[in-house]
Amino acid sequence: MDVWDIVIRMVANAWYPIHYFRLSFGKSDSLFDIVIELQSITGIPIDADIENICDVLGNRINDNRIKSKLRILTFNVPYRFLRPWIDTSDDREMVFRSQTFENECLYSIHKEETEFYIEINPVWDTYLHNHYNILSDFAYWNLAQFLQVRNPNVPAISNKLIKPATRDSLSNQHRFWDTVIELGGTIHCIYTGRELHRAEYALDHFIPWSFVSHNLLWNLIPADNSINSSKGDKLPDLSFYLPKLVQLQRHSICVCVNANKTFKVLEDYLSLGYTVQELANMSDDRFMDLFERTFKPINQIALNMGFETWK
Known part of the structure; x- marks a missing residue:
């Protein structure tokens, strides 16, 4: 899985709650500022669909202004997520040790001059497919909790995570x-x-x-x-x-x-x-x-x- 595709989809998923509902991701999270700046650079509508956002950013990935913003999202988290399996804070060592799937870690990181991708460990394949809905709901539940703390006075946080396919007819x-x-x-x-x-x-x-x-x-x-x-x-x-x-x-x-x-x-x-x-x-x-x-x-x-x- 190309890391650039992953961070583009991160931006696309955060696009609607940030632009349309003005939800704060907290001062220490860089995603909010990145989404705001990318909208200014690209002119993508604030209510654009996720796939349209992915297409525009993917087609313009070689634009230095866009790539420099996306690159921020490739720091820290891809490496820190593997810490339960591989106990090191050295990113280079994390890359090397993950490629042996040490302790059956979830994925390996491959970072070279022209390529930057992760590979899912095959031993996790059945688990991820069988429990996809549970994992997805768990992620959205924790995202709702995360945003509610940072937006304590905002109503209906759970309704503001995903753009609805259609609005009620009234x-x-x-x-x-x-x-x-x-x-x-x-x-x-x-x-x-x-x-x-x-x-x-x-x-x-x-x-x-x-x-x-x-x-x-x-x-x-x-x-x-x-x-x-x-x-x-x-x-x-x-x-x-x-x-x-x-x-x-x-x-x-x-x-x-x-x-x-x-x-x-x-x-x-x-x-x-x-x-x-x-x-x-x-x-x-x-x-x-x-x-x-x-x-x-x-x-x-x-x-x-x-x-x-x-x-």
């Missing part, structure tokens, strides 16, 4: 808001003030999905179709838009409760600590206070992570 949420419009009358976009009609609007994640990584109803709001492209992954100005969000959310809840309409997505409000009936019975001030206590900490943490405010 069809159930659309049905909810269509019913609100049908029963409660026309509503207005909190951003543009334009009238929104049934099935003629976009659903906007008030706090960006790239931070919250969920589709809970209390963070989703009908919006003019132009908003998603302009607002993108930016944060709304809470001082201006949160009262508008609260008013529309309260309106939607009261419409459904008064009409005795039930939707499974209404269970999303339980994560705020209240049933929809309890929310409908709240005073305006208490309802506003609940949403302020919910959104202000989330918004501040996102700001601290580098998310920009959209006005």
Whole structure:
């Protein structure tokens, strides 16, 4: 296995959580800075697929700017990983002793002027194939633990490790808001003030999905179709838009409760600590206070992570 292929895939796997979710890998880990710098050099989109990233970096491996960044990832770990089998901190000695598969070590390292690769020890072949899923899950579990320590205030770390193949359709949420419009009358976009009609609007994640990584109803709001492209992954100005969000959310809840309409997505409000009936019975001030206590900490943490405010 070519070591350059391995480090390229390391970068490709870290690309999405670093660029899209702004996850920190800690000050002592070089991977974060390398990924950021490679994006600047190559211009690869932040939401590119792993294979596309691998293809671009692989085709440009002879670019000195790219190779110098990738070379950093070839230091230390390839040698230190073998320490349980071969007790030496000398990299040259590690290379030599690994090539005899000393103590049945996992792989050997081959480093020459024009080649740099590892060879998996054949005695491990059956084990690796039979237990691949367990080993993979173990790695992702420990990666999630590693990142959670370094991003203590970030929600849903486990959902931010791998780019999802597709995003949820939000069809159930659309049905909810269509019913609100049908029963409660026309509503207005909190951003543009334009009238929104049934099935003629976009659903906007008030706090960006790239931070919250969920589709809970209390963070989703009908919006003019132009908003998603302009607002993108930016944060709304809470001082201006949160009262508008609260008013529309309260309106939607009261419409459904008064009409005795039930939707499974209404269970999303339980994560705020209240049933929809309890929310409908709240005073305006208490309802506003609940949403302020919910959104202000989330918004501040996102700001601290580098998310920009959209006005």
